[in-house]
Amino acid sequence: MSTDFLYLVEVLINGLMAGVMYSLVALGFVLIFKASGIFNYAQGVMALFAALTLAGVMEGQVPFAHLINAVFGTEIHHFGWHVPALLAILLTVGVMVIFAWAVQRFVFRHLVGQEPIILFMATIGLAYFLEGVGDLMWGSDIKTLALGLPQGGSRWIEDMTAGMGGDDFYGFFIDKLDMVATVVAIILVASLIAFSQYTKHGRAMRAVADDHQAALSVGISLNFIWILVWSLAGFVALVAGIMWGAKSGVQFSLSLIALKALPVLMLGGFTSIPGAIVGGLIIGVGEKLFEFSVGPLIGGATENWFAYVLALVVLVFRPQGLFGEKIIERV
Amino acid sequence: MLDDTKVETLLEVNNIEVIYNHVILVLKGVSLSVPRGGITALLGGNGAGKTTTLKAISNLLHSERGEVTKGRIEYRGRPVENLSPEALVKRGVVQVMEGRHCFEHLTIEENLMTGAYTRSDGAANVKADLEMVYDYFPRLKERRKSQAGFTSGGEQQMCAIGRAMMSRPETILLDEPSMGLAPQLVEEIFRIVKNLNEKEGVSFLLAEQNTNVALRFAHHGYILESGRVVMEGPAAELRENPDVKEFYLGVSDDGRKSFRDVRSYRRRKRWLS
Numbered sequence: 173m174s175t176d177f178l179y180l181v182e183v184l185i186n187g188l189m190a191g192v193m194y195s196l197v198a199l200g201f202v203l204i205f206k207a208s209g210i211f212n213y214a215q216g217v218m219a220l221f222a223a224l225t226l227a228g229v230m231e232g233q234v235p236f237a238h239l240i241n242a243v244f245g246t247e248i249h250h251f252g253w254h255v256p257a258l259l260a261i262l263l264t265v266g267v268m269v270i271f272a273w274a275v276q277r278f279v280f281r282h283l284v285g286q287e288p289i290i291l292f293m294a295t296i297g298l299a300y301f302l303e304g305v306g307d308l309m310w311g312s313d314i315k316t317l318a319l320g321l322p323q324g325g326s327r328w329i330e331d332m333t334a335g336m337g338g339d340d341f342y343g344f345f346i347d348k349l350d351m352v353a354t355v356v357a358i359i360l361v362a363s364l365i366a367f368s369q370y371t372k373h374g375r376a377m378r379a380v381a382d383d384h385q386a387a388l389s390v391g392i393s394l395n396f397i398w399i400l401v402w403s404l405a406g407f408v409a410l411v412a413g414i415m416w417g418a419k420s421g422v423q424f425s426l427s428l429i430a431l432k433a434l435p436v437l438m439l440g441g442f443t444s445i446p447g448a449i450v451g452g453l454i455i456g457v458g459e460k461l462f463e464f465s466v467g468p469l470i471g472g473a474t475e476n477w478f479a480y481v482l483a484l485v486v487l488v489f490r491p492q493g494l495f496g497e498k499i500i501e502r503v
Numbered sequence: 504m505l506d507d508t509k510v511e512t513l514l515e516v517n518n519i520e521v522i523y524n525h526v527i528l529v530l531k532g533v534s535l536s537v538p539r540g541g542i543t544a545l546l547g548g549n550g551a552g553k554t555t556t557l558k559a560i561s562n563l564l565h566s567e568r569g570e571v572t573k574g575r576i577e578y579r580g581r582p583v584e585n586l587s588p589e590a591l592v593k594r595g596v597v598q599v600m601e602g603r604h605c606f607e608h609l610t611i612e613e614n615l616m617t618g619a620y621t622r623s624d625g626a627a628n629v630k631a632d633l634e635m636v637y638d639y640f641p642r643l644k645e646r647r648k649s650q651a652g653f654t655s656g657g658e659q660q661m662c663a664i665g666r667a668m669m670s671r672p673e674t675i676l677l678d679e680p681s682m683g684l685a686p687q688l689v690e691e692i693f694r695i696v697k698n699l700n701e702k703e704g705v706s707f708l709l710a711e712q713n714t715n716v717a718l719r720f721a722h723h724g725y726i727l728e729s730g731r732v733v734m735e736g737p738a739a740e741l742r743e744n745p746d747v748k749e750f751y752l753g754v755s756d757d758g759r760k761s762f763r764d765v766r767s768y769r770r771r772k773r774w775l776s
Contacts, residue, residue: 285566372620379606379617386604388563390666391592391621 175341178333182344183464184457189350191456192357193419196412197433198440198448199361200405205442206381207401210280210291214299216430218268218406221306223413223422225267227315229260235309257319261410268406269399271302276399284394303427315422317414322348353415360411361449364404368445377401381443438483441496450495455479510538513674513706514560514596519574521555521564529555531730532574535708537674542700542707544717544738546751547727553710554601556727557676560708561598562588578674592621595673601682601710603659605666607652611643614651614662618669629669635703636665639695657688664692668699674706675699681713689713693720714751718742726751 197219204212212218228235232251241247255263279294325345334343368374380387380397388394413422416429440451462478486494514537521530530552537543545553558564559571562583576584583591591597597618606614615636619629637644640661646654651662660680667675677696681689697720699705711717718724724741726734734747741747748754 285568372616375609375613375617376620378609378613382606382608383604385563385566386600386606387617388566388588389561389598389600389604390618391589391597391670392617393587393589 178341178344180461180464182346183460185344185346186350187457187460188453189347189354189456190460191453192350192354192449193412193415193452194432194436194455195449195452196353196357196360196408196415197429198436198452199364199445200408200412201433201437202442202445202448203364203401203405203408207377208280208291208380208398209288210295211288211442212405213292213295213430214302215405215409215433216427217299217302217306218271218409219413219416219429220422220424220426221271221302221413222264222268222406222410223317223417223426224306224310224315226260226264226410226414227317227417227422228310229263230255230257230318231315233310238311239308264410265407268410269403272399272402272406275402276395280398281395299427303424307424312424315417317417317422319414319418321352321414321418323418324348326351349415349418356411356415357449360408361445364408365445373397373400432479435479435483437493439486439493441493444493444495447493447495451493454494455482458482510540512536513539513579514708515575515577515580516556516560517575517577519556519559519576520572521552521559521569522572523567523569529569529730530559533727533730533732534574535725535732535735537706537708538723539673539706540700540704541723542696542709542721544721544724545708545710545727546712546714546717546724548712550729551727552730553712553727554678557598557678557708557710561596561676562586562591563598563600589621592670592672595671596676597667597670597672597674598676599663599667599678599680601678603656603663605651605654605659605662607650609651610648611651611654611658611662612647615643615665615669618666621670632669632671636668639668639698640665656683657685657692660684660688660692661695664695664699668703668705672705674708677707677709679710679712681711681716689716693717696720714747718747 197215200215200218201212204210204215232253232255234240234248234251237249275298279298280291283291283294324347326348329346330343332343334341368377376387376392377397377400379390379392380394384394387397412429413426416426420426436448436451436455439454440447440449459475459478463472463474467474490496516533516535518532518534519530520528520532522528533552533556535543535545535556545556547553555564555569558567558569560576560583564570571584575582578591578594578596583594583596586594606617609617612633615633616629619632622629637647642658643661643665646658651659654662664675664677664680680692680696684692693716696707696709700707709717709721718738718741721738724736724738725732726741726747734741734744736744742752
């Protein structure tokens with residue numbers, strides 16, 4: 173095997189894993205869009221907020237410490253305990269469920285039956301509101317997530333594959349965190365699909381996605397389903413926040429990962445869970461391959477725009493995306 | 504099944520007024536009652552207010568920016584105006600909406616199963632009812648694995664009625680089941696409705712433009728015109744009423760008339776009322 177070919181394989185594998193990270197973010201968008209037709213601009217901020225909350229809870233930070241200190245003249249910052257990771261994750265899930273309820277109760281309940289663009293605007297407002305709340309609750313300093321997730325390249329794979337293409341090949345470099353993310357994403361997607369296909373509430377979720385009025389008429393509570401969907405999206409945001417946060421630290425630029433998910437959605441379709449995954453993989457691989465093969469010729473930095481161009485091309489030929497639901501139209 | 508002496512009134516609509524968007528007055532005082540075990544027909548042309556009446560009862564108006572501003576709606580003697588649609592389904596009133604509204608991307612069987620969403624009496628009972636629905640609609644059993652969006656209009660109508668039956672309702676509000684269907688299919692669907700009424704004891708409130716079919720299968724009828732009940736009575740009597748014959752069944756003592764005459768007569772009548 174030639175060294176060049178092995179490098180190509182390495183690029184491919186790394187592209188796939190980067191794609192998984194994109195998919196994790198895209199999933200949250202798909203869940204909410206499918207069930208309520210809302211394009212949730214706040215998904216990225218939800219990931220940030222979930223990661224901030226998790227980090228804050230684990231470190232035993234006092235939420236709203238600045239506010240409390242300012243009002244009561246106290247000097248509190250930390251409870252002085254450390255919460256174990258699993259418990260902290262459960263608590264964070266709880267916070268995301270409360271968030272889902274609040275969004276439904278105070279925002280979208282008043283906007284039932286409004287135009288999609290109005291709902292979209294509401295989510296923009298929501299995004300910046302949530303960012304502010306995150307800042308107020310946990311402070312604006314960069315946090316690390318000490319979940320004990322493996323970091324760095326896998327030595328084992330490197331040693332295994334070293335010398336495959338001759339003495340000058342040092343073996344595949346594969347990030348351990350990416351590998352964990354892949355496994356987590358597979359489990360997450362499998363359970364989401366199982367939930368929506370085989371359970372009563374999953375079926376109701378799909379029913380609501382198809383036809384709100386009809387769902388109401390058979391006695392499905394839209395309110396409950398939407399809280400459920402936002403909670404699920406919150407949970408997915410937490411997983412994405414953990415993975416991205418572990419990679420690059422929990423900081424406010426984390427909310428920009430939403431921009432990485434956008435081309436994934438355009439490619440895979442806004443309504444398909446498998447589409448979000450495959451779309452993410454295609455973009456991850458395409459991006460890396462393009463950078464590897466064409467990048468050097470045109471001065472690099474293609475990763476910034478390649479995904480959007482690819483998505484644009486797909487949009488022109490398949491407006492519903494590769495896996496989006498076919499618009500059923502009987503003639 | 505229905506004899507006119509001493510039947511319990513299930514649903515009582517008392518002089519309701521419905522306004523859309525705070526300004527558009529659609530119902531101007533509609534009253535009707537639905538007896539247990541009966542098929543009650545609500546007749547009238549386009550825009551008469553049939554659908555609005557049904558939606559007012561099932562509380563589906565809210566999401567369309569409509570509201571009941573006057574009058575009372577009672578089910579088994581208890582007011583239901585402020586109940587959510589799901590609470591109403593739990594009490595036994597379910598609506599089959601105009602235009603079928605199946606869940607297009609769900610299979611026929613999944614569609615039927617969503618009808619059982621509010622039930623908490625166990626999977627075995629739900630399964631038994633699924634078989635019951637398949638007995639009444641053998642065609643649905645054949646197509647159980649097809650996506651509802653790809654089935655025919657008649658099958659979708661059956662699916663919508665079957666889905667409503669899955670909630671084990673006492674009363675079904677059935678909106679325009681004949682819409683867009685071939686005459687034989689309309690007959691088939693109405694026969695099944697009659698069957699469900701007689702064998703399963705389900706009461707129906709049926710909004711229909713196809714006066715002819717509706718009056719043949721119903722026990723009692725109300726005729727709506729621009730948001731008011733203008734006539735009511737046992738179906739057999741309505742069928743013989745000369746005005747009904749002329750305006751809704753299209754026949755009169757002096758044979759068929761041209762549309763122009765009918766329209767001018769209507770205009771005159773509106774002046775009088």
